[in-house]
Amino acid sequence: MIGFVFPGQGTVRVGMGGWLRRDPVGGAILRRADELSPEPISALCARGPLPRLVDTAHAQPAVTACNLAALAVLRAKGHKPDVVAGHSVGELSALCAAGVMDVDTTIRLVGARARLMSALPETGGMASVLGLSVERVEQLAELAAAPGEPLVVGLENAADQVVVSGSFAAIERFTAAAGEARKIVALKVSNAFHSPLMAGAVDGWAEAVRSAPLRPPEIPVIPNVTAEPTTDLATIVDALIEQLTGRVLWSRTMRELAVAEHCVEVGDSKALSGMLRTEGVRCVSMAAPTALRTLAALVAT
Incomplete structure (x- = not known):
């Protein structure tokens, strides 16, 4: 059993997505994110500047673009998850991995989420x-x-x-x-995420989620606000909307993932890998170009 976990907004840094941009499959996803975004995301990931990259309007699309690029590389090598979870905005990447939404829908929804949240007063x-x-x-x-x-x-x-x-x-x-x-x-961070101060974005976010073309997941998803694996689309939709103001139950999510033989952090980050190791879960980070070889060796054993 293998779990895919997807990092969130707090993992942005200048230079992120470097080896993924050079990969033909990963690079194609990053170019698609550029096409669907108001401004090129890949250039911002590569060169910054950092204050602009960490701004919510750009950070969420940037992390998601790298997550989806890493996912595409894994899929191209035949790696498929049995369960998925994502940390905060990373949950949308997880839903893409589970087949709930395609790449274009994921990029567009994350863009909407980022715009709604960045438009709120910074209080x-x-x-x-x-x-x-x-x-x-x-x-x-x-x-x-x-x-x-x-x-x-x-x-x-x-x-x-x-x-x-x-x-x-x-x-x-x-x-x-x-x-x-x-x-x-x-x-x-630019505001109080996952708190009542995000309430002003909830109605717009709910409308965006409920109007998106979503499908039932092909594998279990562990939503942030429940930390319980589910394949029920209605539950996933409600949890995704609630997540904007709700608590991210990541420690409980990790306990659910502990049943997996190993996990992959799908994105340019090692944050979740480190957290999972504290729970005794082996996790390979796609931040390293050697990740595919490491993962192949784990699968083989």
Whole structure:
């Protein structure tokens, strides 16, 4: 059994997608992303500038283009997943891998998601909290929140790695109160994703998702907001819409993926591979040009 996992927006960097651009199959996907995007994505991935690349309007399409290029390379070599999951915006790439949507639909939907989210007022941010349990972070976030200044757990990345998301003022209060945390790091993001502050984009996002040509998945998908494998299209659609403001249950998703013999991080990132290794799951990252040889050896054994 093999699982494909797809990274999200936080993995963008200048130079991403390098070897995938040089691959005939991967390069074709990146050129298609350029054609369907308001401005060339591949050039932005290759050369930046970084402030423009990390902007939500560009970061989500950039990550998705690299994810889909890596997926195309794997498919060309005959590798197929038995289960898929994606981290935040990476969930759309996972749905493409499961056959829910084709490449063009995925690129267009991610573009719509990015535009809707980037159009919201920048009233909040996110911070990674290390060394505290989810339950303790929830308690502190509730104490730090105030009317009009929400703060919630946006992502459960691992047992002791939680991301809070919400208003800047609430994050400041949280940081001051969370002295027992090993480390708190402000994330370089343009807003408070996976929090109530994204509510203004939900209606537009729901309309975009429900009007897209979607099909039932060919294999199980593990949505972020449920962390439970499903092949029910209605469940997948509802979860994809809810994900905009809902919590990413990645630590629980990894436990579901632990039944796989090995996983592949499908994109130019090693972030999810590192997380999965903490759960004892072998994961090959497509960030390395040698990934195909490594994966072939694993499959052979």
